[in-house]
Amino acid sequence: MRKKIALCWFRQDLRLSDNLALLNASKAQNILPLYILDTVNSGRDFLGSASKIWLHHSLNSLNQSLDGKLWIKQGDPFEIIKKLLQAYSIEAVYWGRCYEPWRRDRDEKIKAYLIDQNIEVRSFNNSLLWEPWTVKKHDGSHYKVFTPFFRKGCLNHLPPREPLAKPSTLRIFFNENDSQEIDDLKLLPSAAWGKKVKEFWKIGEDEAQILFKNFLRSGINNFKEGRNFPSNQNVSRLSPYLRFGQVSPNQLWYGALKLGEDKNIDHFCSELGWREFSYSQLYHNPSLSTKNLQVKFDSFPWDCSSEKLVAWQKGLTGIPMVDAGMRELWETGYMHNRSRMIVGSFLVKNLLIDWREGERWFWDTLCDADLANNSAGWQWIAGCGADAAPYFRIFNPVTQGEKFDPDGNYVRRFIPEIAKLPNKFLFNPWEAPKEILQEARVFLGKNYPNPIVDLKLSRERALGAFKSLQ
Ligand SMILES: Cc1cc2nc3c(=O)[nH]c(=O)nc-3n(C[C@H](O)[C@H](O)[C@H](O)COP(=O)(O)OP(=O)(O)OC[C@H]3O[C@@H](n4cnc5c(N)ncnc54)[C@H](O)[C@@H]3O)c2cc1C
Incomplete structure (x- = not known):
């Protein structure tokens, strides 16, 4: 039988x-x-x-x-x-x-x-705490702004399902002659890059649980503030595990709530809420990764400079906080959220390059590349998305560095060639006096690039481009 x-x-x-x-x-x-x-x-x-x-x-x-x-x-x-x-x-x-x-x-x-x-x-x-079609306004339409989506739509909804244990027994039917090997899928690149990224992570379901436990033990205690600082250990770095489902959002939600209630736990849960919001946006806007949610951006005068795009991708823009983020991505397959915002704003606003170029580069290089979060993140930073950062909010990568990498640990880790600069000029080496550059062995245009754009002029150009849409 x-x-x-x-x-x-x-x-x-x-x-x-x-x-x-x-x-x-x-x-x-x-x-x-x-x-x-x-x-x-x-x-x-x-x-x-x-x-x-x-x-x-x-x-x-x-x-x-x-x-x-x-x-x-x-x-x-x-x-x-x-x-x-x-x-x-x-x-x-x-x-x-x-x-x-x-x-x-x-x-x-x-x-x-x-x-x-x-x-x-x-x-x-x-994969989700609340499925997109279940979170609706009273009139049946879906939310377009995060806070009411999360506070009114999600939190007032039924609580998410509690996480479940592994099945106690699994009677597995297997026919080895009818299955391929994992290696047959040829997922690993031949380049050394694959090895480098792998060395940074321990990948698997058990590893996700260990990472989460460590985060609950320490990182979450100062999550609300500390999550802004790229070299702090205050974020969970669980996004790739969530993306591939090695951990469920329900496990994270209830795992965090078990600690009690405070502003840090609340904030962590609201970040999971942003993920739900991205999925809701994708569900209701299937072309989220290709089409501006705000149609007025369809006529935006993007600059198609492939040279500048490549400099951005390689972390060679000459703007340390941008380059550190892009190199973190290349070295680890991950980028801190603060840096994602800084490099995103720089690409779209200072370089005037179409956000879809950034979306595609992230898609290729992020281990957590997720169609919903990535598209929504790019539309948010470009100002053309739902509940997006306004286009005129242009991150200044110098002051962002001074504020969120005050000891310069992040920039020094990813840009060793400028590591010897004093903090005062670490985020703006082009303003350093010659003697200081000389002493730090920084030779602009030789071992570290001159900035590919002037931050002030490019900011004004971006604001002008935005005004042309009004
Ligand atoms: C331009 C841009 C592109 C992005 N692309 C992706 C992507 O491809 N995949 C991805 O998972 N996230 C993306 N994000 C969102 C966010 O940067 C990452 O989820 C977060 O940095 C992951 O690190 P973490 O796990 O340590 O987050 P934590 O701060 O520990 O947060 C826990 C979890 O909450 C969710 N979360 C946190 N912040 C956000 C956010 N802003 N939006 C949506 N969900 C969030 C993530 O699932 C995350 O793993 C992007 C953000 C921007 C600005």
Whole structure:
């Protein structure tokens, strides 16, 4: 007699704990745990390089937790699932819901097919505290401003579901002749870059829990203030784990609330709220990553300088606080939120380069690259998004450095060639007297660039460009 099987399709929930799809599948006689690298449906939103590295190691970790019995496939999930149904007696298919437009379209088609075939199909909320369609104003429309979205829409809503334990038993059905190897997916780049990024992280579900526990022990205690300082250990750095679902937002929400209530815990929960807000924006605006939410920006006079774009990407703009952020990204596959705002503002406002160029570079190089958070973050910084920073708010990278990197630890860590400058000129070396530059062995234009734009003039140019839209 053929075994009765529930297929659990892992997607952006690469964990065993607090996984509703897995928990439900574990009740069946046998479970077929599957990961599919979708190489057909994602279009421009196929995984970026850093995400591929993260995914490779995440799959290895998940596979280990499943005793080496994770099925690996690549191609079109529709065709792959169809074939699996023909080959095995699969009675049910379960997955955690995804919210990217291309995934929603694909899943709808697969769901319709399974229903047509009389296969039980169920999807679950494995990734969000509140699903986008559940947070509505009284008139049924969705929120466009964060504070009412979070305070009125989310917090006045039902509380998020409490996190669940791992299934107590998993009877896994595995056919090694019908599964690819993780290495076959060729997710690792040949360049040394992949190694460097990997060395910075410990990737996996258990590692996410360890990182979170450490954060709860110390970092969260001064989260509200300390989160602004890139060299402080006050942020959780859990974003890539959240992106790939090695930890759930529910685990973070309730884990933080267990500590009690204070301004730091409150603030941490509201950051999770920003993530929900991004997902809500993406859900209601499927072209969030490509189209200005405020249409008046459609005629914005962007500058198409590829030279300046490359200098920004490489962390060679000659503006230390910008370069430190861009190099943090290149060295680690992560960038602190303060730096994301500084480098974003500099790209879009001082360089007048289209925010979509920044969005694509982040997409390729961030381990936490997330269509909702990344697109919403870029639209926010560019001033064209929902509840965005006004366009005329232009971050001054010099004063930002003086305020948020007062000891210069962040800049010195990522730009060693100017590390010997005194704090007074660390964020603006072009203003340093010759003797000071000489003493610090900084040779502008030789071992560190002159600024590629004048901060004051470029600021005025940006304000002028913005005025032209009114
Ligand atoms: C231009 C730009 C691009 C961004 N791109 C991404 C991206 O691709 N992926 C991504 O996860 N975040 C993105 N963010 C948001 C934010 O910078 C990161 O979520 C945060 O820096 C991750 O670090 P952390 O885990 O230490 O955050 P913590 O401060 O510890 O916060 C905990 C969690 O809350 C969420 N969160 C925190 N800040 C924000 C925010 N401003 N918006 C939405 N969610 C937030 C994240 O899931 C984060 O992991 C972007 C922000 C900007 C300005």
